[in-house]
Amino acid sequence: MPLSKDPSLQGRVVIVTGGNRGLGREMALALLECGAHVAVTSQAGGESLAAMEKDARALGAGEVLALQGDVADWSDCQRVVAETEARFGAVDVLINNAGRGMRLISETFNTVPTKFWQANVAAWKEIMDVNVNGTFLMARAATPAMVARGFGKIINISTSEITMTRQGYTPYGPSKTAIEACSQAWSVELADTGVSVNVLLPGGATDTELLPPGPDKKGADGNLLPPEIMRGPALWLCSDQSNDYSGRRIIARLWDLDLEPSEAANGAFGPLSA
Secondary structure (H helix, E strand, O other), X not given: OOHHHOXXXXXXXXXXXXXXXXXXXXXXXXHHHOOOXXXXXXXXXXXXXXXXXXXXXXXXXXXXXXXXXXXXXXXXXXXXXXXXXXXXXXXOEEEEOOOOOHHHOOOOOOOOOOOHHHOOHHHHHHHHXXXXXXXXXXXXXXXXXXXXXXXXXXXXXXXXXXXXXXXXXXXXXXXXXXXXXXXXXXXXXXXXXXXXXXXXXXXXXXXXXXXXXXXXXXXXOOOOEOHHHHHHHHHHHHOHHHOOOOOOEXXXXXXXXXXXXXXXXXXXXXXXXX
């Protein structure tokens, strides 16, 4: 069944952290087009969140709830989950997408790597706090109700293995390694609860604001993937078609849109990096 017609996505309630731009925006819009109800969070709020809300409402399909919230703040995480539940009744899916990248360390990180001993300490802490602690705090806020209901999905957004240990990419790369280790542990702890934990990553550098603008905006292979690449696998992970899968790693670049979703998923699976 095409994911765009999957009835399980109709009315499915999804939180997409950092859903106002980049990969999060594409996943949120794809879900809304399929009739899901989506709570989109942004730390700063402002124009990008308002623009996302306007574009989402223009689709005329699923409902959108735009929320300002810092995933590194426990009270904000609790509030985001509570407001989503108050609006839509429950949280079915949490997509932990919000993150900080290497531009906090250096605007030229992709051309002139910063050694770890040269990194700004405050920037290092912020990246780790948002990427690792933020993923935990949002999952901590959403999971108890999922377990109580016997259903839920947690999708943690990661990066390629080469980025995890690439020179000049600490702490961003290692923060994603931590997320994948958590994902593996959580999937085991949640076994037999009806709640799954999976990892989704683009499979290469994507054309988002994580990379500085300019002629050097490209991946290690000289290419950039479009953020839309996340749409297909994100829909599958949010749908009932993925109910039997947990502790898996999906590489969006390997997702073949010409195949049935189950076949596309089988072709895009990779081992968790932990």
